[in-house]
Amino acid sequence: xxxxxxxxxxxxxxxxxxxxxxxxxxxxxxxxxxxxxxxxxxxxxxxxxxxxxxxxxxxxxxxxxxxxxxxxxxxxxxxxxxxxxxxxxxxxxxxxxxxxxxxxxxxxxxxxxxxxxxxxxxxxxxxxxxxxxxxxxxxxxxxxxxxxxxxxxxxxxxxxxxxxxxxxxxxxxxxxxxxxxxxxxxxxxxxxxxxxxxxxxxxxxxxxxxxxxxxxxxxxxxxxxxxxxxxxxxxxxxxxxxxxxxxxxxxxxxxxxxxxxxxxxxxxxxxxxxxxxxxxxxxxxxxxxxxxxxxxxxxxxxxxxxxxxxxxxxxxxxxxxxxxxxxxxxxxxxxxxxxxxxxxxxxxxxxxxxxxxxxxxxxxxxxxxxxxxxxxxxxxxxxxxxxxxxxxxxxxxxxxxxxxxxxxxxxxxxxxxxxx
Ligand SMILES: [Zn+2]
Numbered sequence: 560x561x562x563x564x565x566x567x568x569x570x571x572x573x574x575x576x577x578x579x580x581x582x583x584x585x586x587x588x589x590x591x592x593x594x595x596x597x598x599x600x601x602x603x604x605x606x607x608x609x610x611x612x613x614x615x616x617x618x619x620x621x622x623x624x625x626x627x628x629x630x631x632x633x634x635x636x637x638x639x640x641x642x643x644x645x646x647x648x649x650x651x652x653x654x655x656x657x658x659x660x661x662x663x664x665x666x667x668x669x670x671x672x673x674x675x676x677x678x679x680x681x682x683x684x685x686x687x688x689x690x691x692x693x694x695x696x697x698x699x700x701x702x703x704x705x706x707x708x709x710x711x712x713x714x715x716x717x718x719x720x721x722x723x724x725x726x727x728x729x730x731x732x733x734x735x736x737x738x739x740x741x742x743x744x745x746x747x748x749x750x751x752x753x754x755x756x757x758x759x760x761x762x763x764x765x766x767x768x769x770x771x772x773x774x775x776x777x778x779x780x781x782x783x784x785x786x787x788x789x790x791x792x793x794x795x796x797x798x799x800x801x802x803x804x805x806x807x808x809x810x811x812x813x814x815x816x817x818x819x820x821x822x823x824x825x826x827x828x829x830x831x832x833x834x835x836x837x838x839x840x841x842x843x844x845x846x847x848x849x850x851x852x853x854x855x856x857x858x859x860x861x862x863x864x865x866x867x868x869x870x871x872x873x874x875x876x877x878x879x880x881x882x883x884x885x886x887x888x889x890x891x892x893x894x895x896x897x898x899x900x901x902x903x904x905x906x907x908x909x910x911x912x913x914x915x916x917x918x919x920x921x922x923x924x925x926x927x928x929x930x931x932x933x934x935x936x937x938x939x940x941x942x943x944x945x946x947x948x949x950x951x952x953x954x955x956x957x958x959x960x961x962x963x964x965x966x967x968x969x970x971x972x973x974x975x976x977x978x979x
Contacts, residue, residue, distance in 0.1 A: 567605050568630045571596040571773055574872045582630075585690065587771045595872050596773040597813065598630045602820045611792055611823055620644040622678055622781040628817055630777050631685045640713040642681040643781055645669045647789040647935070650904065654934075657923055661933040663795070665786055666906055667940060672709035674702040674862075674909075674940035675782060675807060680710045680767065682778030687765035693717060696758055697767035698751035700726045701862055702940055707767055708737035719764070721751040730944070749866075769806040770869020776810040783814025786935055787824050794824045796932040797883070799922075801914045801939055802832040802841050802874055803863030809873025811937070812881065828935070830883040832874060833918030835860050835893065835911075840867065841874045842885030851875065859890045859948050862911030862940060884927065888917040894952050896920065897942065907942040910949070915939070 564582060571580040575594030580586045589596060609627040617624050622643030623634045647663050654662035667675040680703070687695055696719040697707050704720045711718035718739040722731065723746060734741055744751045752768060759766035769775050787794055794815055800808040808830055818824040834842045835858035844851045851871035856864045868874060878885060888896070893910050896917035901907045908916070915936045922928050942949050956973070959965040 565627075565630060565632045567600050567608075567627055569599045569601055572599050573597075574876060585630075585686070585774070587766075587773070595770070595809075595870060598773055598777050600628065600817065600820075602817075606821055611788075614788065622681065622778070622785075625781055625784050628784065629682055629781075630774055631682060632689055633685070635681075635685055635688075635714055637714060640671045640710070642671060642677045642710070643785060645782075645785070647786060648904065648906070653903070657928075658930040659928070659934055660931050661795070663786075663933075663935045664904065664906060665782060665935055665937050667782065667938055668906060668908060668912070668942075670706075671713070672702070672706045673944060674706060675779065675937075676702045676706040676940075677710060678781050679703075679769065679775040679778035679806070679810075680706040682781075683765070683767050683772065683774050684710055684714055684716060686774045688714075688716070690765075692763065692765040694719060694762075694764045695767050696721070696755050696764045698722070698748065698755040700730055700748065702944075703767065703769065704730070704734050704739075705944065708734040708739035711739060712737040719758075721755055721758075723748050723751055729947075733944075768869075770804055776806055776813055776870070776873060779807050779810025780814030780817065782807075782937065783811045784818065787815065787818050790933075792818075792823050793933075794818070794826050794828045795935045797829045797831055797928065798935045798937060799831045799833055799915045799919045800877075800937045801860075801863050801911050801918075802834050802885075803838070803865040803868065803911065805841060805868040805870035805872075805874030805877075807937070807939060808832055808877045809870050812873070812877035815881075827881045830877045830881045831918060831922065832878050832883070832885040833914050834885065834887050835863055835914060836887040836889050838864050838866075839885075839887045840865065841871060841878075842887050844871070844875055845878055845885040858893075858910075860893055860910035860914055861945070862909060863914060864911075886918045886921055886925075886927070888914055888921055892917040892921065894948070897949060898952050900938070901942070906938060907949075908938045909940045909942045909945055912937075912939040913942075 573589035573594040576592045650662045670677040694717045698721045724743040837858040838856035853867040897913035959969045
């Protein structure tokens with residue numbers, strides 16, 4: 560018996576050359592040109608199964624409430640470690656200060672492994688299970704690895720993670736704690752990435768490498784579906800998205816695109832690609848009006864530090880098709896934004912996620928946001944995984960003697976500059 564299919568899924572279409580592929584067997588890249596693929600759905604059929612009113616009555620809080628819009632047939636038996644359903648945090652005071660109608664943070668730090676990547680992993684694990692692929696393999700040193708290790712543990716699945724030798728122990732310990740098989744590779748991240756592609760092909764394992772598997776953007780698109788639902792099916796005017804390999808902004812576009820096809824929203828938000836100045840392949844291509852060219856990436860924001868964005872085609876389309884724009888921010892601006900965001904909202908973002916806030920502030924200063932607009936900042940991951948970089952802007956105080964006088968002196972010194 561073949562695998563179950565989601566009958567709403569028509570097939571896949573190449574983003575670059577437009578050639579269609581059937582849904583079975585699930586393709587990775589376009590066989591004609593090597594381009595990235597989009598999942599295509601029968602929207603009339605979906606509309607007959609799922610309505611905004613029907614969703615209102617659905618008690619499922621995870622991303623599986625949108626299962627009719629995903630390229631899988633079923634849902635995992637155990638959904639108690641909830642993926643998705645993250646808060647859209649309103650910031651009315653800041654919105655007023657910046658003359659906006661509304662300002663929100665989509666807080667993806669609350670995902671099970673602390674990043675938006677859980678959306679892609681959760682759907683990819685279900686997809687691989689439906690095709691009888693028990694083992695899932697990925698190359699990652701960061702959020703994708705933590706996500707795969709966490710959710711594979713939850714679903715009782717085998718995860719194999721390849722990392723470049725010499726990766727910091729702090730990033731590896733959580734992966735090993737979750738029981739994933741960790742294989743350091745003598746070589747670079749790109750060597751590990753290519754080895755994963757070979758392993759997946761030769762051993763029949765499922766690849767969770769982004770940029771080659773269209774199911775990953777389908778998982779990530781659920782963040783856009785949630786934002787729209789949380790805004791009562793109104794698309795915001797602008798969404799600021801941190802961009803590294805381009806998979807997230809590609810997914811955000813696809814989510815809003817699907818909703819527009821269904822007629823549940825009435826416009827696409829302008830998507831703003833925020834990149835670190837030292838890792839700006841996508842923004843350079845946007846500004847030059849051309850295609851992606853590799854850069855030598857250098858930034859403190861390791862989640863968006865990418866030489867050649869593997870999902871660059873989808874990233875460019877996301878910005879161009881929504882009349883959005885790209886913007887770059889320096890490492891200093893990212894670190895300042897990380898601190899300002901934590902201090903102003905209580906949300907402790909990793910540097911690559913804080914880049915969204917830094918890009919928003921820069922766009923305001925350059926008058927790229929009009930008065931009265933509604934804006935969503937996509938805060939993609941938690942700062943808890945990378946404390947050393949966050950520690951650069953906050954100074955750890957020296958100890959004081961254990962008596963009240965010493966404490967009073969300390970406290971007065973500490974607060975002396977506050978009202979100045
Ligand atoms: Zn193609």
